[in-house]
Amino acid sequence: xxxxxxxxxxxxxxxxxxxxxxxxxxxxxxxxxxxxxxxxxxxxxxxxxxxxxxxxxxxxxxxxxxxxxxxxxxxxxxxxxxxxxxxxxxxxxxxxxxxxxxxxxxxxxxxxxxxxxxxxxxxxxxxxxxxxxxxxxxxxxxxxxx
Numbered sequence: 104x105x106x107x108x109x110x111x112x113x114x115x116x117x118x119x120x121x122x123x124x125x126x127x128x129x130x131x132x133x134x135x136x137x138x139x140x141x142x143x144x145x146x147x148x149x150x151x152x153x154x155x156x157x158x159x160x161x162x163x164x165x166x167x168x169x170x171x172x173x174x175x176x177x178x179x180x181x182x183x184x185x186x187x188x189x190x191x192x193x194x195x196x197x198x199x200x201x202x203x204x205x206x207x208x209x210x211x212x213x214x215x216x217x218x219x220x221x222x223x224x225x226x227x228x229x230x231x232x233x234x235x236x237x238x239x240x241x242x243x244x245x246x247x248x249x
Contacts, residue, residue, distance in 0.1 A: 138175060142168040152229065153222045162217050170210060 133141060146164040149155060155163060215223050
């Protein structure tokens with residue numbers, strides 16, 4: 104009986120480890136792409152789901168290119184801060200949150216101006232689903248770290 108239980112535990116741990124590695128592979132898949140490649144992929148995905156016309160595609164691609172470039176620059180700055188092992192102060196954390204939220208508001212306004220009313224409502228639904236999906240992934244990642 105003990106051997107069966109031990110074998111089941113080993114199988115379960117192997118399965119969990121394999122799933123964790125698979126998740127990491129998905130996360131890193133976009134890191135190797137250039138800003139332009141990411142913008143093209145995201146624009147095509149949006150075109151498929153929102154049925155964008157040619158003009159909307161061009162504007163959306165430039166919008167996404169700018170957002171991805173800004174995000175990559177922020178990530179590099181964060182890596183540099185992390186390597187120096189400086190902890191941000193409470194004021195710096197507040198400023199970073201305010202900047203992040205201001206950026207989100209500006210992006211949302213730009214997208215709203217670009218899309219039709221029906222496309223925008225569908226885009227908002229997609230964002231809500233993505234947010235719920237990310238929250239679930241964060242909970243799983245926290246469980247895996249323990």
